Amino acid sequence: MRPVHSALEIVALIGQRQPIGVSAIARDTGLPKTTAHRVLQTLHAAGWIEPDANDGANWSLSIRAALAVGSAQRSTRQLHGAAFPIMEELRNTTGESVYLAVRDADTLALIERLDGRNPLAHAWPLWQRGPLHATSLGKSMLAHLDPAELESCLNATLPRMTRQTKTDRAAIEAELAVTRARGFATSFRENWPNENGVGAAIRNSRGEPTAAISISAPVDRVDEAQCIAWGPLLVAAARRISLGLTRG
Incomplete structure (x- = not known):
């Protein structure tokens, strides 16, 4: 084999x-x-x-x-259908780009991106993989994994994407605890040096964090305080998408 x-x-x-x-x-x-x-x-x-x-x-x-890849697209069709109108609402409300990703082991894959009215910091290609530990999308999912899965993800190699990327185990776990408490994750120049983001996990019918939604923008337009202010908006959006999956 x-x-x-x-x-x-x-x-x-x-x-x-x-x-x-x-x-x-x-x-x-x-x-x-x-x-x-x-x-x-x-x-x-x-x-x-x-x-x-x-x-x-x-x-x-x-x-x-x-x-x-069509088979992968079919497998995410329900998620896409539940998420797309809510992603449009977020884009219209914030003017910024909105991302939808799914988790695959210790990585994530972007399955949808709605570009905002304003210029992008980085156009992340669809179906391209990214790190869990350096993105608001990934951290929002990591925070709600069961202990065994979280251990497996954190034991994997954690690449330093930028100078701001957290790779220290204790620092990551401390941030994940904050994420669990408030319901959303942030990434401040951790995946791209000129980009901030905020994201929240989407749960399937079994309550597992299999996907996430985020808003991302250049640091010179959206600072850390704005990301945190948008956090409850992302939590509500993720909850609505999760409910749509459960009903589906």
């Missing part, structure tokens, strides 16, 4: 980092370069990846692989 595992790992990595070359793939997966090259050739022959149009030495997912 190891070849299958390697192939799936490489496909996932290309999806996150495309376009990406064999050297970076070998380094990030821990595979020998010759093995990574062999797996890439097999995936290419099967139609799952293709040479990047701008740099043939790098690889991107093929249309066939992109279409496979």
Whole structure:
């Protein structure tokens, strides 16, 4: 089963980092370069990846692989339907960009972004993964995980995304305690150096924090106090989305 595992790992990595070359793939997966090259050739022959149009030495997912994302889109259709009108309300109220993400193990994936009326600090691509510990989306979910799942997430490698990213275990746990108490999480220049955000967890019918919603904006337009002031708005929005999922 190891070849299958390697192939799936490489496909996932290309999806996150495309376009990406064999050297970076070998380094990030821990595979020998010759093995990574062999797996890439097999995936290419099967139609799952293709040479990047701008740099043939790098690889991107093929249309066939992109279409496979449709299964993920179907699995989040109910969440998207419940969240979208509420996301529009938040955008209209605040004028800022609103994000919707789902958790996958110790990462998150963005599944919807409504750009605000004002310029973005960073346009996060749909389906791109991000860290839990450095984003308001991720921290809002981390705060409500059961102890075993939280332990697993915090034991994973916690990359420092910016100079403000918290990677110390005690500091993260202290912030998660605050998040539980007030119901929303904040991220002040932790995932992007010029961006602040505030987010709240969305719960499924079993009460599990499987998704989250957030507002994000450049620091020169939205300061920390404004994020905190928007916190109850995010909590109410997340609660309404969660209720919609339960009714669905």
